[in-house]
Amino acid sequence: MSSISNPIPERIVWADVLRFIAMFMVISVHCTDPFNISPAARLNPEYNFWGTIYGSVLRPCVPLFVMLTGMLLLPVRQEIGPFYKKRLTRVIYPFLIWSVLYSLFPWFTGVLGLEPSVITKFFVYAGDSPSQAFSDSLHNILMIPFNFTPLSTHMWYIYMLVGLYLFMPIFSAWIKEATDKQKRMYLYFWGATLFMPYLHEYVAKYMLGSCPWNGSFDMLYYFAGFNGYLLLGHYLSKGNDWSISKTLLISGALFAVGYAITYVGFGKMVADPKSTEEQIELFFLYCTPNVFLMTISVFLVAKKIRISSPFWINVFANLTKFGFGIYMVHYFLVGPSFMVVDFLKVPIPIQIPVAASITFAGAWLFTALVYRILPIKAKWIMG
Template sequence: MPQNLSTNQTSRIVWLDVLRLFAIFMVICIHCSDPFNVSPEARSNPEFNRWGSIYGSFLCPCVPLFVMITGILLLPVKMSFEDFYKKRLLRIAFPFLLWSVLYNLFPWITGVLGLPQTLISDVFAYAPADASQSFADAARNIALIPFQFNVYTVPMWYLYMLLGLYLYMPFFSLWVERATVKQKRIFLGLWCLTLFLPYAYSFFSPNLLGISAWNSFGTLYYFAGFNGYLLLGHYLANDVREWSWTKTLAVTLPMFVAGYIVTYTGFKTITANPDCSEQEMELFFLYCSPNVALMTAALFLVVRKIKIKSDKLISLLANITKCGLGIYMAHYFVVGLGYALADAMAIPVSLRIPVTAVIAFAICWAFVALCYKFSPKYSKWIFG
């Protein structure tokens, strides 16, 4: 391990805990920005469009940072396929199913309690105002959990992707363990080329590099996706020496600014059109895109320079890491409440997204931490 992975007396990689905190808070923030970006009415409001674009563009590295952390901690895999799958898949499979069921039951529960349908869209930004409160529709959504997420389980898309990475990782690990630094760089170079493909498909032609109506797997398909972030995290942590602050800022500031300008300009331009499609709205927010990758790598390189010596702060960060998956699972229930509280406090539009995120984060962290304190055995099954 390079020097930047030095740990405290409990062998924690402290700066990774800091990186997790950034990633967790950014995920909550990005969901708090949904009311600013999802509906045509919000996008047509200049103030909402501006601040939704400003914050949303900054927050895109959240998921790639999580994947990079996974690559650092788990590559190469040091256990058998069976043990790895048992430990990793079971850790998230039960909480994933449990919270997916709870989210899907929420609309029906509001009906049982006699609450208005509009409450559902207040809690879930993507839900229609006339969302169904019937048990039959909730049961149908629950039956489909193994196959897809929906407007009530939006954050769960990440768990589907993470399960896929876990299935793939032991195979990928065999190559990573034997690959030279040069070979890793070649793979990352080819992966970087794939980051430009979404724009090429949108602005040039959807049929490139062999893709056609009868083939979805083009030339660079096998180097594409979140596995690139797995390798990038592993590579930067293990094969790139820690730089001085001067070099770090000299490299990362232009990277982040360039990525942010592309993300912000593209997203704001597209979402200024209230009739833009969902695919168009997400184009410049795609996690596997060059602009988001630049911002992600820049944040990663800066955070790994952070050194923390306070035992209390290290312990606090460790607790957030322990509660992290639980905070992620629960936060989508609380975002609507946080937004309502920020609105009731007359928080300016310019600050409403981060204030809502702070409220949601604090509530979820307190809830998950208390559950772990009073029932650690069962909390592991509930929160992962």
């Protein structure tokens, strides 16, 4: 997702493969929204069942991207000014362009004389009666510096990514001097913070010094968040002497435990009509121990991937170049992909992977086309 250029001369092919896996998982996650979010779909137990199965197995997607970012960019090898200029400009320009386009989409459908229901078919979070007024689209555009909108929910990642980029040069100064023991100690503290969402839900709202006048700034707050995945990716990139069989065995066990917790917890929350939105998302949170277990298992297995074919090496390298653009545009294609799925009468159990495949292929082709038509300017539009 992040437009990261590899600072190491020799390509890390397994990292390109892992980026493809994570990207397809991200798109698949968004293809579960019609199953898990749409009111009509939630009335059908079969949609609930498959939405929970796929939604649970796909949670490592975002943490994997963050781990790749930490692996490739930490410690930062540039001065803070050039680093910010290179990283932020390649992210912010396409982010602004596409955020505006997503915001203008409802108004554009009104100009074409289409019914508001078309918007909901494209974006499940748009609600039952989305506005087509230009004033509302303008309001959404003015809100871009502050937050994403229901029409561009995937843009939450960009706000987080910018925050990581801002933090990385500062974090990097410690990483350069820290010993492996000190890095592990940081990760231990971070690991403890992964349990905090469940402690807040099942033990007490306020813990470890947090309170109404202190917000969420508890004792472990300064070790919490996606920065832990940054450091984890950096730390685990130093090699793994495990055999393939041992890696598969341990990773399989870790993934199974993480998946079981995620599946059972999410299924229980969705089945309770009294669950709030926060409770429904509780077991899907990326910074939780169950998602961590699934993420680290996928990362460790991916490190064992070896590809020698120049054709496939180039295919995965191409994805690295187009990955950010695919992320920018793909949310426009999720709704239409399900229209195709419905038209083809695809069985419910495989609707999500089929829709994800259509979405991924369409986004990849569109991004490649933009780069072919505008080879110089494309990086400012697509990232």
